Amino acid sequence: MKHILIIDDSPTIRISVEHALKSLGHAMVCAENGRDALGKIDALIAQGHDIALCVLDVNMPEMDGISFLKEFRSRDKFTPVLILTTESEDDKIKEGRSHGASGWIIKPFKPDELLSVAKRFLK
Amino acid sequence: MIKKTDSQFNKPLYILYPGEFYATKEDCVISTVLGSCMAVCLFDVAKRIGGMGIFIVPGTIGTSGIISDAIASKGIGDIELLLGEIVKIGGDRRYLKAKIFGAGYPADSSSQMEQVMNSNIKFIYEYFTLENMTVERSDLGGEFRRRLYFFPWTGKVYRNILQNNEESSEFIKLEQEYIDSEFRQKEKFGRVILFD
Numbered sequence: 001m002k003h004i005l006i007i008d009d010s011p012t013i014r015i016s017v018e019h020a021l022k023s024l025g026h027a028m029v030c031a032e033n034g035r036d037a038l039g040k041i042d043a044l045i046a047q048g049h050d051i052a053l054c055v056l057d058v059n060m061p062e063m064d065g066i067s068f069l070k071e072f073r074s075r076d077k078f079t080p081v082l083i084l085t086t087e088s089e090d091d092k093i094k095e096g097r098s099h100g101a102s103g104w105i106i107k108p109f110k111p112d113e114l115l116s117v118a119k120r121f122l123k
Numbered sequence: 124m125i126k127k128t129d130s131q132f133n134k135p136l137y138i139l140y141p142g143e144f145y146a147t148k149e150d151c152v153i154s155t156v157l158g159s160c161m162a163v164c165l166f167d168v169a170k171r172i173g174g175m176g177i178f179i180v181p182g183t184i185g186t187s188g189i190i191s192d193a194i195a196s197k198g199i200g201d202i203e204l205l206l207g208e209i210v211k212i213g214g215d216r217r218y219l220k221a222k223i224f225g226a227g228y229p230a231d232s233s234s235q236m237e238q239v240m241n242s243n244i245k246f247i248y249e250y251f252t253l254e255n256m257t258v259e260r261s262d263l264g265g266e267f268r269r270r271l272y273f274f275p276w277t278g279k280v281y282r283n284i285l286q287n288n289e290e291s292s293e294f295i296k297l298e299q300e301y302i303d304s305e306f307r308q309k310e311k312f313g314r315v316i317l318f319d
Contacts, residue, residue, distance in 0.1 A: 009215075009217075011253055011254055012189075012190075016191075016196065016199070019191055059206075059207040059211055061214075061215040061217075085207070086203045086204045087207070088313070088314070097318045101318060102318055103316060104315075105313060105316075106313025107199075107200040107313050108196040108197050108199060108200025108203075108312050108313055109200075109313055111196070117315060
């Protein structure tokens with residue numbers, strides 16, 4: 001089964017993203033930082049599941065979003081990773097793009113907009 | 124924000140204006156004046172990290188709660204800005220505590236603003252419940268303005284009720300401008316950039 005991975009240290013954001021994307025019908029897995037997410041990915045793959053999309057925050061303790069992205073892209077070049085963050089500086093956005101992010105959404109996000117972007121990447 | 128050296132506390136003093144936020148590891152004081160805006164003070168005493176953000180949720184939130192409400196997502200985004208800065212300087216939201224103030228409706232407010240303030244108060248409690256973050260002190264509502272002095276190293280906050288609006292006329296004017304601007308832009312959300 002294909003899963004959507006939501007990686008954010010805020011429980012409120014994780015629940016909001018789950019709520020915004022629930023109509024896609026994918027199973028959703030949440031992680032509270034990059035390190036937690038890598039562990040969840042290993043567990044999902046070991047169980048025979050795939051990741052369809054990652055929704056990723058940038059500023060998180062233990063392993064931030066950019067560090068996660070570098071590690072994730074060394075294993076998986078193709079799964080879309082959508083950054084969802086308060087970071088809006090061009091340099092940070094360029095850094096995300098250079099490490100293989102698929103898109104960048106600046107918080108606050110509109111749930112409908114997040115859903116339509118997710119649909120586009122899941123096609 | 125402006126920085127001063129304060130003789131009363133003998134520490135650097137940062138004065139925040141409506142819509143601003145500031146996070147720091149410095150032993151300092153962060154001050155503001157609140158009418159209808161809310162101030163969220165977050166701190167980790169063990170790490171001596173803290174910050175304050177001042178914002179308003181520009182409208183009333185629907186009965187379904189803050190998760191599915193577009194207006195509420197503006198308020199969540201404002202607190203996220205502060206939390207993001209705190210995480211950048213080494214904080215971790217799992218160890219932060221909060222003190223929250225404001226959402227007053229001074230005597231010159233409209234009845235519509237009173238509804239908005241009540242919705243803001245509901246929002247902030249729901250938010251911190253979802254975040255599972257301890258709120259050590261809440262001082263919200265009431266028909267008055269407040270002046271705050273927040274010490275990010277200790278989490279202490281001194282709060283004064285303002286009797287004389289003339290002393291704070293600059294804050295009152297700027298707060299009204301900020302609130303008007305937030306209401307005008309309540310359908311405005313963050314940019315979406317797709318990398319092809």
